[in-house]
Amino acid sequence: MISDFDQMVADNFGKWCGKWTSKGRAFDGSETRYHRLHCKTWQCDYCAPRRAAAYAKAIAEAAEQHRLTRFVTLTLDPKKIGATAGHSCKYLRRCFNKFRVYLGRKFGHSIKYVAVLEFHKSGIAHLHLIVDEYIEWQWLKNAWEAVGGGSHVDIRARKDQHRIAKYLAKYLTKEFGLNGENKCPRGQRRVTCSRGITLLRRLGKHHTWRVLKQSIRWTFGRRCAVASNLEFDQFELIKAFVVKREDSRKLKPDSASYGSWVE
Ligand SMILES: [Zn+2]
Numbered sequence: 001m002i003s004d005f006d007q008m009v010a011d012n013f014g015k016w017c018g019k020w021t022s023k024g025r026a027f028d029g030s031e032t033r034y035h036r037l038h039c040k041t042w043q044c045d046y047c048a049p050r051r052a053a054a055y056a057k058a059i060a061e062a063a064e065q066h067r068l069t070r071f072v073t074l075t076l077d078p079k080k081i082g083a084t085a086g087h088s089c090k091y092l093r094r095c096f097n098k099f100r101v102y103l104g105r106k107f108g109h110s111i112k113y114v115a116v117l118e119f120h121k122s123g124i125a126h127l128h129l130i131v132d133e134y135i136e137w138q139w140l141k142n143a144w145e146a147v148g149g150g151s152h153v154d155i156r157a158r159k160d161q162h163r164i165a166k167y168l169a170k171y172l173t174k175e176f177g178l179n180g181e182n183k184c185p186r187g188q189r190r191v192t193c194s195r196g197i198t199l200l201r202r203l204g205k206h207h208t209w210r211v212l213k214q215s216i217r218w219t220f221g222r223r224c225a226v227a228s229n230l231e232f233d234q235f236e237l238i239k240a241f242v243v244k245r246e247d248s249r250k251l252k253p254d255s256a257s258y259g260s261w262v263e
Pocket residue numbers: 013014017018038039040041044045046047048
């Protein structure tokens with residue numbers, strides 16, 4: 001029989017989301033962290049808004065740190081591709097890769113940018129970028145067309161990096177559209193950036209991580225007597241906890257203090 005907990009996970013998370021646990025042991029052995037493992041896809045109702053919020057914050061920080069003050073829009077000409085969202089994404093990436101070579105030649109170095117992939121109602125992909133260089137509109141238009149892009153390009157300068165980042169992040173939270181075609185195809189990264197810019201840092205780089213094919217609730221149940229730093233989500237389901245070395249010594253498999261969570 002499916003438990004209330006499993007039902008809640010099934011209702012709120014994507015197919016593979018939240019089912020398993022990642023376990024991270026600190027290099028120095030001081031603690032072991034347990035996190036509920038999420039799918040982190042844009043198709044997941046739980047992960048997509050969280051990812052968007054995390055990116056919005058990271059983009060604002062990067063914009064300020066790297067002075068990304070110009071907002072650029074690059075679109076495609078549907079006649080040149082005439083394809084579904086999946087195809088237009090790949091096509092757009094190819095154009096953008098060539099375009100970056102053009103930019104590198106023009107400026108003599110690679111420019112810094114953060115790019116967000118977005119979709120028109122028609123499902124055709126386009127890019128919004130913030131960059132650290134001023135690019136003349138005519139050059140931008142010519143270069144973008146030369147690499148196979150559409151004729152609609154835009155660049156505008158904004159003094160306030162915070163607002164520009166907000167503007168860019170807005171595209172991440174926007175609904176993609178009404179039909180499946182407008183959804184971001186799987187495997188396509190919605191946010192990319194130039195080298196030297198780090199947007200989302202990986203958590204716990206001082207730990208070695210592995211996946212436990214068991215729910216965090218079960219994992220916690222076995223360790224509730226020694227767990228600390230408990231974190232819960234808005235459904236009040238446990239999403240993370242820590243077992244410190246000094247506490248784990250108290251954990252003896254056959255003692256009464258061993259977790260006695262009843263499923
Ligand atoms: Zn998810």
